[in-house]
Amino acid sequence: MSSNETPRGPVDSSRIPRYAGPATFARLPRLDEVGRADVAVVGVPFDAGVSYRPGARFGGNAIREASRLLRPYNPAQDASPFALAQVADAGDIAANPFDINEAVETVEGAADELLGNGARLMTLGGDHTIALPLLRSVAKRHGPVALLHFDAHLDTWDTYFGAEYTHGTPFRRAVEEGILDTSALSHVGIRGPLYGRKDLDDDEKMGFGIVTSADVMRRGVDEVADQLRQRIGDRPLYISIDIDVLDPAHAPGTGTPEAGGMTSRELLEILRGLASCNLVSADVVEVAPAYDHAEITSVAASHTAYELTTIMSRQIAQARKETEAK
Ligand SMILES: N=C(N)NCCCC(=O)O
Ligand SMILES: [Zn+2]
Numbered sequence: 001m002s003s004n005e006t007p008r009g010p011v012d013s014s015r016i017p018r019y020a021g022p023a024t025f026a027r028l029p030r031l032d033e034v035g036r037a038d039v040a041v042v043g044v045p046f047d048a049g050v051s052y053r054p055g056a057r058f059g060g061n062a063i064r065e066a067s068r069l070l071r072p073y074n075p076a077q078d079a080s081p082f083a084l085a086q087v088a089d090a091g092d093i094a095a096n097p098f099d100i101n102e103a104v105e106t107v108e109g110a111a112d113e114l115l116g117n118g119a120r121l122m123t124l125g126g127d128h129t130i131a132l133p134l135l136r137s138v139a140k141r142h143g144p145v146a147l148l149h150f151d152a153h154l155d156t157w158d159t160y161f162g163a164e165y166t167h168g169t170p171f172r173r174a175v176e177e178g179i180l181d182t183s184a185l186s187h188v189g190i191r192g193p194l195y196g197r198k199d200l201d202d203d204e205k206m207g208f209g210i211v212t213s214a215d216v217m218r219r220g221v222d223e224v225a226d227q228l229r230q231r232i233g234d235r236p237l238y239i240s241i242d243i244d245v246l247d248p249a250h251a252p253g254t255g256t257p258e259a260g261g262m263t264s265r266e267l268l269e270i271l272r273g274l275a276s277c278n279l280v281s282a283d284v285v286e287v288a289p290a291y292d293h294a295e296i297t298s299v300a301a302s303h304t305a306y307e308l309t310t311i312m313s314r315q316i317a318q319a320r321k322e323t324e325a326k
């Protein structure tokens with residue numbers, strides 16, 4: 001989009017009831033209605049990589065439904081994200097539910113196409129397996145990226161039942177493939193039982209630093225965001241958010257819940273503290289609406305995606321301004 005094109009924003013909810021019509025993220029236009037996007041919001045209805053409760057294949061659409069209540073101005077970042085850049089809903093990636101390897105390839109290929117148009121990706125739904133093909137695609141454009149991973153779980157385990165591509169293993173694969181910048185890898189919100197001490201040793205060897213859920217509570221969100229910002233610097237950054245990073249009280253609708261998690265307020269505040277980072281793409285995964293109540297989880301996920309989208313839109317607008325000034 002050139003500077004004289006005004007982005008097409010969401011449907012006006014003061015004229016058309018917000019519960020009317022099919023859902024797109026935040027009532028934004030579909031990608032095919034606007035031609036191209038600066039930020040493409042895409043769903044991945046895939047959950048064949050889970051080790052416990054299935055259902056994250058329905059996460060993307062549940063987040064879209066919950067996102068009907070988002071409004072166009074974000075006071076926490078003093079920005080109107082959908083006016084600063086063209087954000088559009090690119091629909092869903094049709095991944096094979098019976099063949100994980102093929103699904104991983106399909107997600108990578110679809111992400112290549114969307115990123116190939118110069119967009120940043122905001123991926124919704126699916127289980128955590130999909131972070132691997134998304135990272136592969138992002139690394140093709142940016143080289144190895146910094147990773148900020150919000151999760152109760154490490155997701156750096158090796159295999160389950162001999163399978164390499166699962167929702168517990170994407171980040172080990174990503175390190176093995178050399179697509180992550182191992183000087184800037186962090187997990188935030190980690191808690192709960194592990195298989196053994198070795199899980200933590202292996203994780204540390206891969207280069208990850210850990211901010212536990214208890215660290216967030218003890219040290220506070222500002223100090224945590226400062227520390228993360230310093231570690232990330234100006235590297236291209238990918239943020240992957242497993243909604244189970246939140247306490248089951250804040251996100252019951254997920255497949256592998258763990259007690260003692262962060263509040264949605266803490267998560268949103270840490271993200272806002274990262275607004276100056278060079279966020280190239282992000283995902284919000286593991287939303288399984290069948291275990292949700294009153295849309296608690298999908299509302300939290302929709303606001304999480306809104307903050308991430310705002311960070312990306314502000315940066316796109318800033319970069320455009322700098323180019324124009326030259
Ligand atoms: N990525 C998520 N949500 N969970 C991973 C849990 C893997 C396990 O069952 O040990
Ligand atoms: Zn998890």
Ligand SMILES: [Zn+2]
Pocket residue numbers: 128151153155167242286
């Ligand atoms: Zn995970």
